[in-house]
Amino acid sequence: MTDTAPTYVAAIDQGTTSSRCIIFDHDGAIVAVDQREHQQIFPKPGWVEHDATEIWSRVQAVVAGALAKAGLRARDLGAMGITNQRETTVLWDRSTGKPVHNAIVWQDTRTAALCRELGGEEGQDRFRDRTGLPLASYFSGPKAAWLLEHVPGLRKRAEAGEIAFGTMDSWLIWNLTGGTDGGVHVTDVTNASRTMLMNLETLQWDSSILDAMGIPEAMLPEIRSSAEVYGNTAVGTSTGVPVASALGDQQAAIFGQTCYDVGDAKNTYGTGSFLLLNTGHRPVASKSGLVTTVGYQLGGERPVYCLEGSIAITGALVQWFRDQLGIIREAAEIEPLAASVEDNGGAYIVPAFSGLFAPYWRSDARGVITGLTRYVTKAHLARAVLEATSWQTREVVDAMYQDSGVEITSLKVDGGMTANGLLMQHQADVLDVPVIRPVVSETTCLGAAYAAGLATGVWSDLDELKAHWKKDAEWTPRMDAETREREHRNWRKAVERSFGWEEGD
DSSP states (O other), X not given: OOSSOOOEEEEEEEOSSEEEEEEEOTTSOEEEEEEEEOOOBOSSTTOOEEOHHHHHHHHHHHHHHHHHHHTOOGGGEEEEEEEEOSSOEEEEETTTOOBSSOEEOTTOOTTHHHHHHHHGGGGXXXXXXXXXXXXXXXXXXXXXXXHHHHSTTXXXXXXXXXXXXXXXXXXXXXXXXXXXXXXXXXEEHHHHTTTTOEEXXXXXXXXXXXXXHTOOGGGSOEEEOSXXXXXXXXXXXXXXXXXXXXXXXXXXXXXXXXXXXXXXXXXXXXXXXXXXXXXETSOOOOSSSOEEEEEEOBTTSOOEEEEEEEESOSHHHHHHHHHTSOSOSSGGGHHHHHHTSSSXXXXXXXXXXXXXXXXXOBTTOOOXXXXXXXXXXXXXXXXXXXXXXXXXHHHHHHHHHHHHOOOOSXXXXXXXXXXXXXXXXXXXXXXTSOEEEESOOOHHHHHHHHHHHHHHTXXXXXXXXXXXXXXXXXXXXXXXHHHHHHHHHHHHHHHHHHTTOSOXX
């Protein structure tokens, strides 16, 4: 490279099963990728842990690997951004840098009883008005409270300021910027908004919630914006690069999809799906089973809030169809099989394998296949599998409209299932809006890179980022209103059939 300002940006994506680093050029195109998996630890049923030290070593390896593949050095990077699995919680000793326990992963359910206890007579909405979140084992605060209670001597050390709490962004930033030798202990507003400890209005830790959960403020990171220089890297091959963004993975995806205006929405289709809607500079309280979260905050600007709906089972239903039923050998085979028939033949599949998430939150629900007749073939069932994803998405979009009054005008999509054209067409049909897939499908990493590049002047403003966003494919609605409403009624009937299967706890 010449002596001009560096125009490459690295993004670290610390995910649930692996960590990767992607380097982007000034046009937002991918230059190099390096990825490594880490161990999944299951000490008891419902418990899920990660070794945070292993994750840190994997992250160092993928940064070095991506730089080597790109033929670049640290000085060629204008910035480094971080996006991460949300809610996963790690506590570590500030003087040794060692975790005091394995990280407790977002999927872990060991805090369910603690959450019920915390809810008391007010139930799961006890902190919702301040945090936007229902009391659930999903979020980080109760995980930290559990560790303080169960690791001998930990509470005393935490109160003395010897222990640091963090989600994965905090753990990585602290280590990247020097760790025990001057590491910066921060988090950003998006990750903080998933702890159940931050007040959505003030963007600060809420002392009354900390008291209720027994969490000493001395161990919490400082809350900063999603796009600012937190410090410079001080380790390995990447020394001297500004660490300039942190965003939870779903928030990074909405930023990478350039959903910067009120009413912009994106859906990420993975094992489950996460749909986020930009509601602007005000947090919208949900009465319809959604969570209110911070979308992003750029430096000293006002934060942008989102409504989020999470669907437990979307891509996982295709895996079930393949692995448990054995009807297809490869996930990609579902599309031609489903396309071999005109419709679902009257069959509907509700994948409530472990209850239903948004907008129902019914832990008593279980999966059902309804509407079966002798006419129904495996091709109709394949179609019902795909349609389950678009109907669940439609229900979240309806809930978002009920809460916010904001109508979406299109849906930007990313994730593995967007390769399925039949599903994307059905999604457009049931939402009655265009569904749009971008050229760069790695929107999570792209969002972290964009935010870091904005903070360091690699990119000048949001308009420049919007100009980079390029459409790969678009599906427009083709279904008539009468069919759409009839199918929706049938779907709702199928969902009601799934309720009440599981009795008691």
